[in-house]
Amino acid sequence: MKMRLFFSVFILLISIAYPSTLFASEEYKYIHDQSNRLSYIRTASNQIIFFKYDTNGNVITKGLLKPMLGDVNGDKKADAIIFSNGEWRVSVSNGNGFNPYQKWVEGHGVGSQAQMVGDVNGDGKADAIVYFNGEWWVSLSNGKGFDAYKKWVEGHGVGSQTQMVGDVNGDGKADAIVYFNGEWWVSLSNGNGFNAYKKWVEGHGVGSQTQMVGDVNGDGKADAIVYFNGEWWVSLSNGNGFNAYKKWVEGHGVGSQTQMVGDVSGDGKADAIVYFNGEWWVSLSNGNGFNAYQRWVEGHGVGSQTQMIGDVNGDGKADAIVYFNGEWWVSLSNGNGFNAYTNWLKDDARLYNGH
Numbered sequence: 001m002k003m004r005l006f007f008s009v010f011i012l013l014i015s016i017a018y019p020s021t022l023f024a025s026e027e028y029k030y031i032h033d034q035s036n037r038l039s040y041i042r043t044a045s046n047q048i049i050f051f052k053y054d055t056n057g058n059v060i061t062k063g064l065l066k067p068m069l070g071d072v073n074g075d076k077k078a079d080a081i082i083f084s085n086g087e088w089r090v091s092v093s094n095g096n097g098f099n100p101y102q103k104w105v106e107g108h109g110v111g112s113q114a115q116m117v118g119d120v121n122g123d124g125k126a127d128a129i130v131y132f133n134g135e136w137w138v139s140l141s142n143g144k145g146f147d148a149y150k151k152w153v154e155g156h157g158v159g160s161q162t163q164m165v166g167d168v169n170g171d172g173k174a175d176a177i178v179y180f181n182g183e184w185w186v187s188l189s190n191g192n193g194f195n196a197y198k199k200w201v202e203g204h205g206v207g208s209q210t211q212m213v214g215d216v217n218g219d220g221k222a223d224a225i226v227y228f229n230g231e232w233w234v235s236l237s238n239g240n241g242f243n244a245y246k247k248w249v250e251g252h253g254v255g256s257q258t259q260m261v262g263d264v265s266g267d268g269k270a271d272a273i274v275y276f277n278g279e280w281w282v283s284l285s286n287g288n289g290f291n292a293y294q295r296w297v298e299g300h301g302v303g304s305q306t307q308m309i310g311d312v313n314g315d316g317k318a319d320a321i322v323y324f325n326g327e328w329w330v331s332l333s334n335g336n337g338f339n340a341y342t343n344w345l346k347d348d349a350r351l352y353n354g355h
């Protein structure tokens with residue numbers, strides 16, 4: 001309620017119905033202030049396209065941004081990262097909030113189709129990864145910035161629907177995974193590049209709405225998870241491939257806007273989380289399935305563009321974070337629910353200043 005009141009007083013926030021030609025997951029948001037207007041469109045790949053207009057309605061800035069979470073400085077607290085047109089800006093977590101943005105690299109991933117963070121060289125600091133038509137480029141974190149980017153593999157995932165990073169073989173280095181129509185292909189990290197890709201499973205997730213990786217059974221190897229209309233199916237990693245898939249829960253998240261995995265209870269097993277209009281529902285993993293879902297918080301993120309899971313205060317329990325018109329709001333996990341949300345970072349000045 002606090003967020004809604006804030007916006008009703010200072011800014012007129014209007015949502016309009018999206019045209020039928022767009023993906024259902026795209027959402028338009030328009031924001032007006034005294035001197036200009038911004039609009040945000042959330043795309044199916046969780047990127048945000050923003051437009052800034054002058055008072056006559058002419059577009060003066062257009063760009064793409066993607067908010068992400070990852071521990072880029074290796075202190076165990078997930079940091080807030082914004083990718084925008086090849087620039088990566090980082091707001092380091094101090095455990096109670098995100099510090100002001102700093103630019104960590106530029107020119108990394110202009111025109112890329114997907115942007116990700118993960119620790120691909122196993123030094124404890126999450127790295128910046130981009131994907132373009134089968135090419136994967138990496139900027140390693142040095143703890144204070146991202147180094148010059150290098151190509152780690154090519155020809156991996158041309159035509160794929162989803163690109164992900166996660167440590168599927170449990171060696172501490174995140175690997176490059178792609179999904180195409182039920183096939184999952186993996187390029188293992190060797191710490192300096194991604195090896196030749198191999199098919200790890202097929203027939204897992206044909207027609208699914210969301211594909212994810214996360215260690216749901218707590219053996220240190222990230223597993224392959226898909227979501228279809230409330231059903232969650234899991235293929236556990238055996239370190240060399242993904243096993244036959246099994247249904248872990250049904251009826252969890254029908255109609256939800258976002259589906260995520262993360263260890264919100266802190267037992268080492270990633271849980272299944274969904275978001276609907278400010279409500280966050282959790283199905284905890286028991287290692288062989290997901291338990292009955294429970295609501296962990298409501299009213300957190302109504303109108304937000306992006307919803308994420310990550311441990312921002314470093315207590316081992318993943319927290320619920322939203323990106324909302326340039327602001328980051330956090331509901332910390334207490335292990336049984338998400339606490340009341342608080343603001344961790346105010347306006348993204350780049351948008352308002354016409355970056």
Ligand SMILES: [Ca+2]
Nearest residue numbers: 119121123125
């Ligand atoms: Ca790293």
Ligand SMILES: [Ca+2]
Nearest residue numbers: 167169171173
């Ligand atoms: Ca690995």
Ligand SMILES: [Ca+2]
Nearest residue numbers: 215217219221
């Ligand atoms: Ca696992």
Ligand SMILES: [Ca+2]
Nearest residue numbers: 311313315317
């Ligand atoms: Ca936490």
